[in-house]
Amino acid sequence: MKLTINMAVLLAVVLVLLIRRKVQARSRADQTMTLAVAVIFGVLIAPTDLGQGILDTTGDLARTISDAGAP
Incomplete structure (x- = not known):
């Protein structure tokens, strides 16, 4: 049996755990x-x-906001 780990999924889990920590003073090393x-x-x-889907969605949202602000 071969076990593979997708690095993007692993980093997503680590990132969620880092962000969900209690709000308190963080060291510069922790922020880095x-x-x-x-x-x-x-x-x-x-x-x-x-x-690519996230990029397209973000671009569409930015275009919509930009068009709404234009006279």
């Missing part, structure tokens, strides 16, 4: 680690279909 995990997660998910 959370930022690094978030950036790596973004890089891993970007070329996937899910990442």
Whole structure:
């Protein structure tokens, strides 16, 4: 039996656990680690279909907001 782990899923779980911690003073190292995990997660998910869907949805939302603000 071969066990495989998808790194994007693993990083998503780690990121959720880091963000859901109690709100309290965090050290600079903790903030840096959370930022690094978030950036790596973004890089891993970007070329996937899910990442492209998120990009398209975000772009459509930004265009809608921009068009609503234009006279």
